Structures are given as structure tokens and as C-alpha cells.
Amino acid sequence: MADNTAIESTSKTKKLWQFFWRSWAIQDSWNYERQMNMGFLYGLVPTLDRCYPDESDPKQLEAKKEAYRRHMAFYNCTPQTSAFVLGLSASMEEQYARDRASINPDAINAMKTSLMGPLSGIGDSFFQGTIRVIAFGLGVSLAQQGSILGPVLAMAISIIPSVLVTWFAAKLGYEGGNNFLQKLQSGNMMDRIMYVCGIVGLMAVGGMIATLIGATTPATFSDGTLVIQDILDSIMPQMIPLALTGIMYALIKKGVKTGWLLVICIAGGIVLNVLGILA
Amino acid sequence: MESTLLNAVLVGLVGVFCMLDSRLLGRLNFEQPLIGATLVGIVLGDVPTGLAVGAAVELVSMGLVSVGAAVPPDMVLGGIVAAAFACLTDASAETAMTIAIPVAVLGQLLGIVFRSIIVVLGHVSDGEIEKGNFKAAYRMHIVWGTVLYSLMYFLPIFVAVFVGTDVVQAVVDMIPDWFTAGLNTASQILTAYGLALLLSMMLNKGMTVFLILGFALASYLGLSVTAVSIFAVLLALILSSIKYGQGGAQMAVAGGADADYDPLEDDDDEF
Structure with missing residues (x-):
């Protein structure tokens, strides 16, 4: 042989x-x-x-x-x-x-x-949790303005890191991956990458809550002289989107099933709109 | 009628392309509602509608990522069908998206069936290896896997567009104004739901402060998501070098086993 x-x-x-x-x-x-x-x-x-x-x-x-x-x-x-x-x-x-x-x-x-575990952890949080969120956060905000640059930019941001990571991962793995791996694990490198991805991803989502939801209330007090939206804006702009996200987050954490949550969103939206609470 | 057939085939092929992105291209993110819907807009000659539907569905689906065995409602499939309905009928982006959600749930069911069928292929492959038919064994992956995953998208999209367009148009004509306005609000809540789903995967204890920081930068200072992301990268690099940087690493090495953990734990309490 x-x-x-x-x-x-x-x-x-x-x-x-x-x-x-x-x-x-x-x-x-x-x-x-x-x-x-x-x-x-x-x-x-x-x-x-x-x-x-x-x-x-x-x-x-x-x-x-x-x-x-x-x-x-x-x-x-x-x-x-x-x-x-x-x-x-x-x-x-x-x-x-x-x-x-x-x-x-x-x-x-x-x-x-x-x-498998550590590499999916890093890979998913980098590609799905960070790159995808930023690429499509930007892509959607441009697409909402009717610009074809939205999807184009989203793909460019997605493809470049993907090609680079795959190529160097293959190279590192084949040429002495064992040594590289020991270095990676000894120096806190894994934790560090996860930490950086976590911060960037969360801040991007925070920005998206403030810019992409855009729910407001048309409600007024005393014959339209007191506009509730103006009061809310003076305290914290985009307070309603933040609250909506918080409520949905709490429901998800409570273990409410996806199907029910979709029903709640759609039915809730129609009811709140008809009652004049949200627009 | 002929054009309906052609449209259904074209939209179905867009679906196949998007599905094969994650099968053959390592998920470069062509398999996202924004991209699928835009491509539908291009093949059907109505790019602005494709973009609008894509953006709306993308926002809902942001948090629906296929991780491990859980199959979320297939919003890519939903987005493609919604974009086709919006381009071919008078439906608005919000209405089209509401129609898309049941299709997405159906797509989820179909996905479960197909992924179970492939389990059987795995066993066929095992058998071929025993017989020494190596080529037949890996063809289960690269040929039959591709075929099944393509059908998984092509069939429901083709049927929905071919049969559904007239039905959807009839339904759209009956929808009253208050309902359309309500759907618009619903789409905002759905967006909040999508972002909340994303958070439920990302948010660890002690990290909430970064979410609020990103929100505050955008809401009080009016920064765009791009600007927030750039600040986030810079902040993350600074903080990680403080947390894991040379000083910390040296202390850990010098201090032995106990000291290994203390610097990290102190940091965790602060956030």
C-alpha cells in the first residue's frame, strides 16, 4: 500500500x-x-x-x-x-x-x-449574527428608499468576508491546523472573537430598532392640543419601537410559539390601528 | 394564461437559485428575502415593488435563522411569493407580506418532509459504500441533494404563482381600507418581532448595555445603522483589548490557576 x-x-x-x-x-x-x-x-x-x-x-x-x-x-x-x-x-x-x-x-x-462546537459558534455568530445583520440592516434601509444599491451592497458585504474566511480556513487547516488550534485556544482568542461579534451585532440591532420600525401613535389629549407622540419624542425618540421590541422579546423568552406570535403581530396591529393607538 | 405559466416558472427558478445559495455556495446570503424579492422584481419587470416587499419581509425574517435542527418559517420562500403577488396584482407590500406568511409556514412543513427524505438517502449512501460504489455514494449528496432542495422551493412557488395570482387579486379587491391600514401597523410590529427574535439569540447577560447604546446613538443623535456599526466596531476593538489585551493575559499567566479566572469575572460583573 x-x-x-x-x-x-x-x-x-x-x-x-x-x-x-x-x-x-x-x-x-x-x-x-x-x-x-x-x-x-x-x-x-x-x-x-x-x-x-x-x-x-x-x-x-x-x-x-x-x-x-x-x-x-x-x-x-x-x-x-x-x-x-x-x-x-x-x-x-x-x-x-x-x-x-x-x-x-x-x-x-x-x-x-x-x-464542530467552537467553530460553529464562531462561524454562526460571525456570519449570521454579525455580517448578515449589518449587511441586511444597511441593505434594507437603502431598499426602503427604493435603491437597488441596497441588495447589491448587502451581497458585497456578505460575499467578501465569506470568501476570505473560507480560503484562509482551508489553508490553515491543511497546513498544520493542529498548531494553529492550540494557539487559538490558549490565548482566549475564541472568547475574544465572540465578544467583539456580540458587541457589534447588538449595537447594530439597537440602531435598527431606532431606524427601521417607525411605529408612532396618532393619539391626542384634549381636542388635539396635546399630541402624545410629541411628548414621547421629547423624552426619548423612537420609544414605541423600543417598547414593541421589548414586548416581543419578553413573549419569545416566555416560550410563546412562533405561529401564535405571528398571529399576535398581525391581529394586534390591526386592532391597535383601528383603535387609533398606533399608526 | 401563457404569461402566467412563464411568470410562475421564472419566479420558481429565482427560488431555486436562492435555495441553492445555502446548499452549494455556503450561504453567501443570496438566500435572504431582500435578495429573492429583488430578483423576482427583476424577472417580472417591477424592481421597485420587489425592493419594497423584500425590505418588509427581510425585517421580519432577520431573526429567523436556521441554526441546527430547528426549521423556522421559511421567509425566503414567503418573500419570493409575496414579491410575485405584489408585482402581478394590485397588492401593497404589507398585504403581500401577510399573504406570504401562510406560504412561509407551508414551506416550513415541506422543508421538514424533504429533510426527512434525505435521511433515507444517507442510508442508501451507507449501503453503496459497503458495495464499493463510491461514486454512487457521494452522488446522493451532490446530485440528489441538489435536486431535492431545488424541488423543495420550485414546486410551492410555481403552484402558488400559477394558481394563486387570480385568487390573490380577487381577495385584494375585497380588502377594506381599515384593514390595509391595520396591516401596515402589523408590519411594524412584525419588524419588532423579527428584531426581538434576533435578540433572543444574541443577547447574553451583561451585554444589554450595548443594545441600548446602539439604540440611543440612532434615536437621540439620529445616526444611521452604518454609522452605528462603525462606532460599534471601534468600541468592540477597544473594549476587547482592555478585557483580553496584553495586560490581562500577562496577569493570568503570572498569577497561576486562580488568577486565570478573576480578571474575567470582575469584568463580567461590571457590565
């Missing part, structure tokens, strides 16, 4: 692009049971085929089956950060194919499992 020509002769750039595209395609068969398991296997297929090129050799065929089986295990992680796991797994698989005594194959899946 010493045929390693395919592993060594393939250029690293080609391998990295394979991790890149295949980490993006990792959700293509997302399902309830093992989630992204087939996606992960698909990501490693070129690597595994290079490790075990000769299917006519029964020993290699068995090793290849074993490797395919190994990567059908449960997997779920942000696609962009999955490139790191793909790169690291591929380098471990190659090592294992070169010298079967050098690595315990169980360690590969153990590594995958231990990385």
Missing part, C-alpha cells in the same frame, strides 16, 4: 480549492439524522480517492471503504469554518495513508467532533 504518488503529485493550490468549493457545498444534503455527514464526505472524496487510488487491490479497497464510512459520521458546522476541518482532516487522512501506524483513525473523527 505504498502508492502515494497521487497524494504527493497533486498541487497544494488544487487541494485547497477543493476544500474551498466543497465546504460551500456542505449543506447540499442537510438532513435531520446526521445533518451534514454526506456533505463532509463529499468534501474529502478527492483526498480519499488520492489516498487509495487502486480499487483492484482488496487491501486498498477495504481501507477506502473504511475511510468513506468514517466520514459518514454526524457532522454540523458553519460552511466557511468547515473548510478548516476539511483541510485538517485531509492532512490527517493523508498522513494515515502514508503510514498507517502514525495516526489512530479514531482521532480524525474525535478531532472533527471537538471542532
